[in-house]
Amino acid sequence: MDHTSPLEKFLRGIALTMIVVFFMFPIxxxxxxxxxxxxxxxxxPPSFVFTPTLSNYTALISGKLTSASGTLDIAFxxxxxxxxxxxxxxxxxxxxxxxxxxxxxxxxKFRLGEFIAFTLLSxxxxxxxxxxxxxxxxxxxxxxxDTYIGLIWVYQLIALPLILWIxxxxxxxxxxxxxxxxxxxxxxxxxxxxxxxxxLARPGIAAAGLLAFIFCWNNFIFAxxxxxxxxxxxxxxxxxxxxxxxxxxxxxxxxxxxxxxxxLLLALYAQRYLVEGLSMGAVKG
Amino acid sequence: xxxxxxxxxxxxxxxAVIDGLSLDAATGDIVAVFGPSGGGKxxxxxxxxxxxxxxxxxxxxxxxxxxxxxxxxxxxGMAFQNYAxxxxxxxxxxxxxxxxxxxxxxxxxxxxxxxxxxxxxxxHVMGHRPRELSNGQxxxxxxxxxxxxxxxILLLDDPLRNVDAKLRYEMRLELPVLLRKxxxxxxYVTQDxxxxxxxxxxxxxxxxxxxxxxxxxxxxxxHPGSVEVARLFGDPxxxxxxxxxxxxxxxxxxxxxxxLGSGFASSAGRPCVLGIRPDALAITSSANGATIxxxxxxxxxxxxxxxxxxxxxxxxxxxxxxxAAAAGSIPIGPAHAGFAPDAxxxxxxxxxxxxxxxxxxx
Numbered sequence: 001m002d003h004t005s006p007l008e009k010f011l012r013g014i015a016l017t018m019i020v021v022f023f024m025f026p027i028x029x030x031x032x033x034x035x036x037x038x039x040x041x042x043x044x045p046p047s048f049v050f051t052p053t054l055s056n057y058t059a060l061i062s063g064k065l066t067s068a069s070g071t072l073d074i075a076f077x078x079x080x081x082x083x084x085x086x087x088x089x090x091x092x093x094x095x096x097x098x099x100x101x102x103x104x105x106x107x108x109k110f111r112l113g114e115f116i117a118f119t120l121l122s123x124x125x126x127x128x129x130x131x132x133x134x135x136x137x138x139x140x141x142x143x144x145x146d147t148y149i150g151l152i153w154v155y156q157l158i159a160l161p162l163i164l165w166i167x168x169x170x171x172x173x174x175x176x177x178x179x180x181x182x183x184x185x186x187x188x189x190x191x192x193x194x195x196x197x198x199x200l201a202r203p204g205i206a207a208a209g210l211l212a213f214i215f216c217w218n219n220f221i222f223a224x225x226x227x228x229x230x231x232x233x234x235x236x237x238x239x240x241x242x243x244x245x246x247x248x249x250x251x252x253x254x255x256x257x258x259x260x261x262x263x264l265l266l267a268l269y270a271q272r273y274l275v276e277g278l279s280m281g282a283v284k285g
Numbered sequence: 286x287x288x289x290x291x292x293x294x295x296x297x298x299x300x301a302v303i304d305g306l307s308l309d310a311a312t313g314d315i316v317a318v319f320g321p322s323g324g325g326k327x328x329x330x331x332x333x334x335x336x337x338x339x340x341x342x343x344x345x346x347x348x349x350x351x352x353x354x355x356x357x358x359x360x361x362g363m364a365f366q367n368y369a370x371x372x373x374x375x376x377x378x379x380x381x382x383x384x385x386x387x388x389x390x391x392x393x394x395x396x397x398x399x400x401x402x403x404x405x406x407x408x409h410v411m412g413h414r415p416r417e418l419s420n421g422q423x424x425x426x427x428x429x430x431x432x433x434x435x436x437x438i439l440l441l442d443d444p445l446r447n448v449d450a451k452l453r454y455e456m457r458l459e460l461p462v463l464l465r466k467x468x469x470x471x472x473y474v475t476q477d478x479x480x481x482x483x484x485x486x487x488x489x490x491x492x493x494x495x496x497x498x499x500x501x502x503x504x505x506x507x508h509p510g511s512v513e514v515a516r517l518f519g520d521p522x523x524x525x526x527x528x529x530x531x532x533x534x535x536x537x538x539x540x541x542x543x544x545l546g547s548g549f550a551s552s553a554g555r556p557c558v559l560g561i562r563p564d565a566l567a568i569t570s571s572a573n574g575a576t577i578x579x580x581x582x583x584x585x586x587x588x589x590x591x592x593x594x595x596x597x598x599x600x601x602x603x604x605x606x607x608x609a610a611a612a613g614s615i616p617i618g619p620a621h622a623g624f625a626p627d628a629x630x631x632x633x634x635x636x637x638x639x640x641x642x643x644x645x646x647x
Contacts, residue, residue: 175367175369177365177367177369178369178370178371178372180331180334180336180356180363180365180369181363181365181369181370181371181427181430182371182382183335183336183355183356183357184334184335184336184356184357184359184361184362184363185357185382185383185386185430185434186357186383186385186386186387186434187357187382187385187386188357188386189355196371199373200372200373
């Protein structure tokens with residue numbers, strides 16, 4: 001198999017390095033920024049040489065932002081917790097609703113089926129601001145404004161269509177005969193769904209869940225309008241770093257590093273399933 | 286009757302795929318469902334298995350109406366053409382899946398699975414996933430899964446389609462023995478008439494969603510019920526001539542009169558189709574009263590016979606088969622071809638149905 005010449009290997013190595021540098025540089029730069037004070041960040045010309053400090057991280061974790069104008073309380077860790085809570089439960093709910101729905105859309109032809117599926121997808125087209133004003137009024141009325149449940153519900157606009165459409169494609173790729181064989185072997189409809197369809201679509205479910213999690217995590221506008229300070233996720237909470245005495249670049253960078261970490265870990269974990277999905281094509285007779 | 290199908294019909298998008306089909310099979314019967322592709326064979330099995338519902342008609346299993354029953358309650362085993370193995374389970378779990386819903390204890394399941402996989406000689410690959418199996422092993426695993434529950438009705442959808450020629454030949458010998466051992470009623474779908482003849486104790490010929498003939502293999506070969514059936518059996522294919530028998534039971538091919546023997550008086554003067562199997566043709570160097578002049582154009586040796594391409598005086602191509610021992614005995618060039626009158630098969634040209642030879646009174 002391996003007929004690559006040393007030159008080819010060398011050039012390929014260079015190309016890969018360039019790609020990695022290109023994509024990783026912003027993250028690397030932010031990581032460096034998070035270890036600096038505002039003074040070293042803003043000096044001109046910028047330099048890689050500085051004395052690293054953990055003051056940004058300690059400020060975030062302790063919740064005390066010390067600036068020239070005094071000490072400011074920030075709720076970054078609480079925001080981070082809110083993000084974890086909102087994204088996790090939104091994705092879990094979307095999986096619970098979206099996976100069976102995706103299966104139904106993939107396997108059964110029913111009246112208005114395509115119409116319903118497309119309508120669900122169209123939620124992703126609508127500009128969020130269009131729905132937010134009426135939604136915030138309705139939420140006030142229903143008492144859902146500024147609650148986790150209300151936010152998780154609204155987050156379904158992001159997560160549900162994504163999961164539905166990605167997972168549906170995976171279900172459609174599974175030969176229905178595999179499920180039929182399981183039914184004929186004497187198993188119920190439900191166990192064919194749970195023991196055959198879901199495990200076979202698992203790479204798709206993992207990929208869709210991961211994407212939905214990232215989209216929920218990165219959402220800004222829903223939480224900005226529908227939640228108050230103690231329910232806000234990191235995306236909204238980061239606004240607190242724009243203070244009266246200036247923008248706290250160091251803390252923003254540290255906040256980004258901290259808020260990227262959970263999604264990054266999740267992506268690394270889910271990668272196993274994504275790769276497994278690529279080799280699934282080998283199962284057909 | 287273990288299986289009774291009564292006037293089943295199924296249409297897809299207005300096109301009838303199964304069209305008023307009826308078929309009975311007794312316990313232990315091995316019915317080879319044979320027909321050209323697109324004839325509705327697979328759909329028929331799916332209707333019996335309950336994967337599809339018929340538009341009309343009934344499916345009776347063991348005397349009970351199962352037309353609307355869900356697949357898991359029918360007591361059926363089925364092997365799919367594409368195997369339909371569960372890719373995320375080991376071969377063992379694939380086979381065992383047919384037993385797990387039955388609330389048997391683990392030891393009982395293990396011993397039943399082991400028994401069947403040993404019989405099918407796949408016991409050494411039970412720990413593998415389907416993608417690590419060869420096509421032959423996949424096919425046997427699918428077969429084991431269908432057999433392990435000792436189902437009353439066993440549906441096999443062209444199980445030898447995707448396996449190599451050697452294995453197909455072996456399985457053609459093994460399968461009938463194996464199937465008889467289980468005593469299930471078997472419907473075996475195939476597109477290969479030789480396979481149908483080797484495996485079935487009856488053959489049901491399915492054309493255009495209808496069963497046009499059900500009979501024992503030899504019976505179907507010797508007395509096909511219609512031109513279509515005659516055409517499907519035999520390699521090389523049957524020779525067909527448009528003829529009109531006269532009152533003395535004679536026909537004429539390329540202006541040469543030929544006797545058909547007695548028994549076809551009822552067809553005198555009616556347009557018919559004459560069928561002659563290639564191996565019923567005898568090639569001679571001299572003419573007699575029962576031959577037509579032909580040109581021998583080419584000879585193709587097959588393993589067990591040698592096929593001659595002939596051309597009659599009116600330009601029609603005719604195939605003749607010689608036993609392998611006689612290969613090369615006929616020189617290329619002009620010759621004469623004839624057949625024993627009782628080898629002639631006569632069909633009505635309008636209906637395509639066979640004209641049976643009336644019993645001769647002599």
